[in-house]
Amino acid sequence: MPHPFHSATALAEHTDDTRTAMSSATIRRAFLDHVFYTQGKLPGHASENDLYQALAHTVRDRLVQRWISTAETYQAQPSRTVAYLSAEFLMGPHLGNNLVNLGIFDEVRAAMATLELDLDEILAQEEEPGLGNGGLGRLAACFMDSLSTLEIPAIGYGIRYEYGIFQQHIIDGMQVETTDTWLRRGNPWEIQRADCAVQVRLGGRTEHFTDDNGRYRVRWIPAKTVVGVPFDSPILGYRVNTVNTLRLWRAEATEAFDFGTFNRGDYLGAVSKKITSENLTKVLYPNDETQQGKELRLEQQYFFVACSLQDMLRLLEAHGIPVNRFHEKFAVQLNDTHPAIGIAELMRLLMDEHDLHWNEAWDITRRTFAYTNHTLLPEALEQWPIELFGRILPRHLEIIYEINSRFLDEVRVWFYGDDSRLARLSLINEHGERCVRMASLACVGSHTINGVAELHSQLIREDLLRDFHAMWPAKFTSITNGVTPRRWLALSNPRLTRLVTEAIGDGWIKDLDRLRALEPYADDPGFLAQWQAVRRENKRDLARLIHDCTGVVVDPASMVDAMVKRIHEYKRQHLAALHIIALYHHIKSDPHADVQPRTFLFAGKAAPGYHHAKLMIRFITSVAEVLHRDPQVRDRLKIVFLPNFNVTYGQKIYPAADLSEQISLAGKEASGTGNMKFAMNGAITIGTMDGANIELRDAIGADNFFSFGLNAADVQGLLSAGYHPADFYHGSPELRAVVDLIQHGFFSKGDTALFAPLFHGLLEHDPYLLMADFASYFQCQQQVSAAFADTVRWQRMSILSCSRSGRFSSDRAIREYCERVWHVERVPVSLLHRSSGHVQSTRVADQPLHAQANAASDSNRR
Secondary structure, eight states, rough: OTTTTTTTTTHHHOOTTTOOOHEEEEEEEHHHHEEEEIIIOGGGGOOOOHHHHHHHHHHHHHHHHHHHHHHHHHHHHHOOOOEEEESSSOOOOOOHHHHHHHHHHHHHHHHHHTTTOOOOHTTOOOOOOOOOOOOHHHHHHHHHHHHHHHHHHHEEEEEEOOBOSSSEETTEEEEEEOOOOOTOOOOTOEEEEGGGEEEEESOOOOEEETTTTTTTEEEEEEEEEEEEEEEEEEETTTSSOEEEEEEEEEESSSOOOOOHHHTTTTTGGGGGGHHHHHGTTTTTOOOSSHHHHHHHHHHHHHHHHHHHHHHHHHHHHHHTOOOHHHHHEEEEEEEESSTTTTTHHHHHIIIIIIIOHHOOOOOHHHHHHEEOOOOOOGGGSEEEEEHHHHHHOOOHHHHHHHHHHHHHHHHHTTTTTTTHHHHHHEEEEEESOOEEHHHHHHHOOOSEEESSSSSHHHHIIITTTHHHHHHOOGGGGOOOBBBBBBBIITTOOHHHHHHHHHHHHHHTTTTTGGGGGGGGGGHHHHHHHHHHHHHHEEEEEEEHHHHHHHHOOOOOEEEEEEEEOOOOOTTTTHHHHHHHHHHHHHHHHHHHHOOOOOEEEOOOOOTTTTTTHHHHHHHHHHHHHHHHHHHHTTTTEEEEEEEEEEEHHHHHHHHOOOOEEOOTTTTSSOOSSSSHHHHHHOOOEEEEETTTTHHHHHHGGGGEEOOOOOOHHHHHHHEEEEEEEOHHHHHOOHHHHHHHHTTTTTTTTTOOTTTTHHHHHGGOOOOTTTTHHHHHHHHHHHHHHHHHHHHHHHHHHHHHHHHHHHGGHHHHHHHHIIIIOOOOOOOOOBBBOOOTTTTTTTTGGGGGGHHHHHHHHHHHOO
């Protein structure tokens, strides 16, 4: 009997509505069409990538109908639109997420099964777009999902980096970076919109003149011009018809090829402009340790913001809305300081291109922008040297000077005689090399400033931006981050999703607070056993992934103790390593010691130029090597560093982790979102009272959260009183034994110098207070081990962690932004009939969730 996928009759199957119908049969026919017509392959010759591309296009067809319907609805109802400006959008793989949001996962799996194809193998073919470093870009992706799910008109604007964040390899224990070529096999989710390309100017000089009406004007004469070409991806909401747009910009030369130069024999020069222009969007976050890297990074930020604002003005014109109502049409959110140059750029566009006077332009600008601060680290608050800034953006520097002059006039009145406050509030940092302060520009030019957790927002008001808060207290608000339950539970944890849905229905996927209905099941022995079985299978999946990626064999029955996040000193991966060494020392000192078997899982990337972070990876892998060589320990303690952590790996790790490590120094982490993903999937948190950990503990309950260490006030008090880390070293036998082992070269084959940069200064300086928090952390970890040994108690805690995590949905966060910052309304979308172009009366979103997939299929067949 011939294989059903390879049979000739499969090609003959056809229906008039293979583009949009949702049944398994029509999905199968559409898929076969795309194998043949889109990939140009006979079924028997299709590669694994061909199969993925064909299925992606099959699913995209069903998105496009909703995408066009959404655009038509927004055209007919010109409501206020959220424009989310972010230098990062870490979207993760699209295919699985779109299957969840369309509600056709089972139908697609069945369609593939009739062709003897494995849907999971097809899903694994998707290249993950690495368009972000971590939390910032992942948050932007969650927000885009929630904006569509809540039916809020929105556009995400960013950069289409040709090469995303680097691929991380661990070679001889060290991080090695290679190029992320995520586009090498094509991206079926994007559509190039060459007709919406814009021009962006850079460098040059300005000319000041008086026009025919006697009005003072400025003309910018650039040194070069590049073209921004948009690539659009559809972002579908969960079980609604709304498909918003993620618009990413690629840089191109105004002329790709110079024939005159070519004919003179300069073949390289003929394409030099193309190469130089396209460098703008080649790579995510170029290393800015060099002057060239700084220039490129500033040009990148300006490029995507300039493209995006011009695009908004184009949309404004298309809707027939005058430019002086820009702020009524668009609510522009600055995701950190990277897009803050947009404030000066909108002023330039309104004044120089659209002839508005300063006061009117400034009023529009301040009513348009809102600013989210994502960091408490002073070094992460961007500043650009005046010389560099003026050379690349001469007109914008003039505008910033004028904004600053007028702003400081206000400050002089508000804080009469306080010259020190003038210096602190100035948009120009005059200490040392003169620089433009981008966070200050964002504060002055925005109507609302928000932090991303209650503690973070408090520290912004009281410390980081206290002078701005003293001037404009009403500008400041707090909106705690959230994550989408569609990707981080429904998609990534299908076993748990089925168990929860069987117990309480599927309404929780769109209203995460409904997980509270799970609480009574925490005392149901039968449900506890089912919960434990789900988690056991998830841990087996993770064990297979670890073995495939690293060759390390881990016991799924051991506690999976996970610390996955960007490698940074303030996140304190080295504190976790100290605890592991303390356990190792305990076993070596007493081989019969009662130590709970654990698999310590680390994952995360260190910035290529961050030498201490890269050394931290080397340290973790070196400790792992010692433990794995020791037969007395290796079956009780195991360390795994999983390379190249990304969204795809996160979808395996979060559902399988038993313990979530959130151990940053209190007062350093703005929020954190990994803590939310772990808790949502039933992991128990050990954490400091930092960022959103505080709210997480309050929501889940102190009995279900392991807290330790100094709080933010304690940290400040200790530092103010004079912190002497050596006192903690001498006062703790466990700590002293650990530090001595490191300093004597036990984990570096006798090389006492290798890890000295990380640990030599701990007894004298210790900027992240490892010595002060170690004893509390070690004691808390003993409580963790005791709790894990009590299986019933641990599973009960796990259920409560999941059931009380509803507050940490990005849907809640977006509702708060809509109500308190953007003032935007929901705009429901009805499907357009493909043949007539008329809007159908049936809306999928108006029906119960369990009926929506069938309703969509029925309405599309009419």
